[in-house]
Amino acid sequence: MSENRFSKIIIVGDRILIKPKAQTDRTKSGLFLPPGVHEKEKVLSGYVIKTGPGYAIPKDTPEEEWRRDEEKVRYVPVQAQEGDLAIFLKAGATEIEFDGDRYFVVPQQAVLLLERDEDLLS
Numbered sequence: 001m002s003e004n005r006f007s008k009i010i011i012v013g014d015r016i017l018i019k020p021k022a023q024t025d026r027t028k029s030g031l032f033l034p035p036g037v038h039e040k041e042k043v044l045s046g047y048v049i050k051t052g053p054g055y056a057i058p059k060d061t062p063e064e065e066w067r068r069d070e071e072k073v074r075y076v077p078v079q080a081q082e083g084d085l086a087i088f089l090k091a092g093a094t095e096i097e098f099d100g101d102r103y104f105v106v107p108q109q110a111v112l113l114l115e116r117d118e119d120l121l122s
């Protein structure tokens with residue numbers, strides 16, 4: 001994956017761009033996904049490619065609306081990080097195709113869990 005490939009893509013808000021992985025019954029760390037999960041395709045897994053900035057939060061001082069000092073919007077960041085394995089609900093995801101590859105745009109609330117390889121972070 002080239003970083004330049006996704007440089008022009010801006011993920012909005014609390015959404016996460018996920019590249020689905022080939023479905024197996026077990027994750028790298030040993031998390032078991034029962035066969036019924038794949039048959040019904042209600043739950044999918046994939047790797048986080050890019051994340052949005054998070055949830056926008058209001059300014060602290062609404063009484064100073066007259067001040068226009070070009071404050072940028074502040075965000076509460078999403079929990080997902082690039083490289084995480086995400087297990088998410090397909091019903092909450094939007095499937096897209098980019099450069100011939102299949103991806104899902106998933107709101108953070110549709111992510112059930114994240115598996116992070118701590119070795120990559122060290």
